Amino acid sequence: MPSTSTSSEPLRFTLLGPVRVWRGDRELTLGPPQRKAVLATLLLRADQVVTASELVDAVWGESAPASVHGVVQTHVSMLRSVLEPERPRRGQASVLRSVGNGYSLAVGSAGYDLREFEKTLELARQHREEGNARDAVEWYAKALAMWQGEPLSAIPGPGAVIERARLSEIVLGVQEERLELMVALGRHTAAVTELAALTSAHPVRERLRALHMKALSRSGRRADALQVYTDTRRVMVDELGIEPGAELRELHHRLLAVDEPRQQPVAPPPAQPSRRPIVPFMDEPLPAPISPAQLPADVADFTGRTALVKRLTAMLTPRTHRTAPPRALVAGIGGVGKTALAVHAAHQVRQHYPDGQLYVDLRGAGPDAADPLNVLSAFLRAFGVSPNSTPADLDERAAMYRSVLASRRVLVVLDDAADAAQIQHLLPGSATCGVLVTSRRRLPEMQWDEQAELEGMSREEALTLFSRTIGADRAGQEPAAVAEVVDACGRLPLALRITAAKLVDRPQWTVRSMADKLARERGRLSELRVGSLEVEATFHLGYGQLDATSARAFRLMSLPEGPGLSLPAAAALVGEPEPSAEPVVERLVDLNMVASPSPDHYAYHDLLRLFARQRAAQTDSKQDRIDAMVRLGDHYLGTAATAGWLIQAPAWPKERFCRRPYAGGVELDDLKSAFAWFEDQQPALLASARQFLTDPDLPSDYVVDLITFLELYLANGTHFGEIGQIGELAVRDAERTGDLRVEAWGRRKVGEAHLRRFQLPEAQDQLSRSIAAAEKAGDAVALATAMDLLGSVEFRMGDGEQSLAHLEQALAVAHDAGDVVREAYVLGTIGRTQSERGEFELAMAACEKSRELHEQLGNETGLARTLFMMGLVYQRFRRLVESIDPLEESLAVCLGIEQSFGEGHNLVMLSRGYLADGRAEQAAAAASRARELGEAIGDAHMHAMAVAELGKALHALGKHELGDEHLHSAQTLLTELNSPQAAAVSALLNKK
Incomplete structure (x- = not known):
């Protein structure tokens, strides 16, 4: 429901964690990461003037696009509309003001966590200097409680790494000051627990190691303190090639001589002032360290199984000599307590796996067992990997998963496994991880370090x-x-x-x-x-x-x-x-x-x-059972329609986006809540789609609209294969029922999956049959969509005339049906196809109209696509340098909405533009990144074209042998894909 908050309520800013802004109790939606980076730069210099050039340096650095100052103005304008929604369009801004050639964020008395942290820290240090150690510890704790994770989390820009590292260093120093006081006050046990985690995260930080040794020694754990020194020395010699410093060596010597007394608490030393003030921030961000904690709650009254719990926890406790992750299996009949035992044992050892605990119910005993591909996607998302960056292939996705876990200490609990095939891709490869599996089967084909056949309790x-x-x-x-x-x-x-x-x-x-x-x-x-x-x-x-x-x-x-x-x-x-x-x-x-x-x-x-x-x-x-499922379908469909509208056309009246009213569903307020709902409900929605298509008693046409809305969330991600499989189910259902609308949709989804894999003849066949079914059904929207896709297929197949014919038909059908979204997309495709006919003005006119409609709709995905099409038009007419601006604009949008598919294709084309502009190194970097993205999301054509552009850039850099290797590789890949681009690469090689 709409918010009732007004601009009169106070603003509150935070950056000690994610960058956020609240008005009263309501969090404001700030937009894409680069917009947040602009805000963060201003916020770190609050109430000061930041020039436009300084903003560009902070957010883009040397990779700034030519149109960057216009992008900055856009971000500032959008931030103003969020921070001061009731300000007249041309009225004077009072929060984010223009000052000379820069901007100033007026924070004043507004809540701001960094300033509150500095004030609280100052009080803590003041109490310490006055000798009031106990109060100082409390104030230190209050200051540290303001930190909500990594500072400036997920903020991009060349300055973010420096500031993120600096602020992280500050908080670590504050933790050290507090722990030093705790040890001095005799709170050894509590300090040991915190120091164990901190020294594990910062193994070569000698001040922490010394505090850990002191706390252990004064807790009566002299042997453990000596082991800390041994571990520290090994790490420092192996990784840095140096011996520990004088403080650690002296402490070690005293411990060996039993000269570290378990003394009474002493007055703490005075605080050391921070070496740098906590001010302004300014590289590409490091991935935010995410530690998922997915274990279900432990059973409060867990009873029995004592010996087995000891065996499992002993096996899952890390040991230095291991070369493979420890694996345990708990097998037994249903209801015997396998899950409760596994979760209980996992909670006992979770402190040994500080980088996270993953848990999944694989539903192996039921008819809807979890798909390993989807489980891997969820696990990768838990570590911050974007769904659009995960490979489509199961083996490749599993390889990425193992890579993510390779340097982490993570416990993986796989509950209710069906068989070995279901879990083999879910097993980490690093010896730093642990695996606990439950199943009704013994899974003898796999090797286990501990295996228990669970029976009834004694x-x-x-x-x-x-x-x-x-x-x-x-x-x-x-x-x-x-x-x-x-x-x-x-x-x-x-x-x-x-x-x-x-x-x-x-x-x-x-x-x-x-x-x-x-x-x-x-x-x-x-x-x-x-x-x-x-x-x-x-x-x-x-x-x-x-x-x-x-x-x-x-x-x-x-x-x-x-x-x-x-x-x-x-x-x-x-x-x-x-x-x-x-x-x-x-x-x-x-x-x-x-x-x-x-x-x-x-x-x-x-x-x-x-x-x-x-x-x-x-x-x-x-009928009662059918009615219940239909009510569920209405709930899913009604909510998905609202969420899809918020994603695709938030600036458009909702009734013009949704073709018909949908009963049921929950209310969603904004784009953030739409994405959150889809993220939470995606597995249930896909399962529901399959059920409605395979149960002859349920209305299968429900799936058509549901998946259409869901795909607006998935947007060019890695689920096209899964959607294609659902399309195949729809075709089979339509063959049984004769439902032409379902057939048209199903064949379109199968055809689109073929198109994404560059299987063009198969895509052409399915889309042609989809058009026939849509025409018979009288479904104008389905007809326009299939014609648009078929035009794209024919364009890739080199048949520009037939492509344009189908696209113009699609445009007419969409316009007559009032489908403005499809009309905007078709216009962009027409622009690209017109360029193949040598009609520059017509092509650009179509693209400009498409851009205008997408901006009216508020559709950033569509806007990115049309800007990309404009870049293609320029390149078709050999105006390569002119293509850079629209392509960089498109790339900026894709980065803002985390769309890897569009990012990769823009980078391929930008590589050509940069090379024509004499920027060979930048061209090589763009092509290299596009090659990585093509591999990651399973887009074979993107990958092949990126390899070709990288080959050209390497030649321009004088690396001719390496350039030829890439061109030959691209030729092979494009030939295997039956791509018309193969001939162009072959011609280039023949000239050499």
């Missing part, structure tokens, strides 16, 4: 777990009945917890009554079971005690495929508003019938899901 453990849950007094009153219940549950943790939860929920029941109910339930079970007899009996009993509303929710929430449900999705399934549905769903969580892995997210144990689906088939009519 009777003593089971009694303890059950008694602890229902209360020791209650259990003690009926020991015989407790023993019967434990045996009836097969001593399986899942069954025990469900049964105990039922007794807790029914305090008037006796344990005897529960034992009798379980005995009767076991006696009347059918042969169709979801698990063991004991688990089945528990499920029946637990389900039988649910009220009608909870039981219905339990059944309907099990119907969708996929990893889990959000609260809004669950509410849609049961047909209730969120406030009404939430207590019902949370009651299922309380009774252990449904899990809640994170707030407002729910998942089933696979056995409970199967049990719930069986109950749904027996209890709910077929």
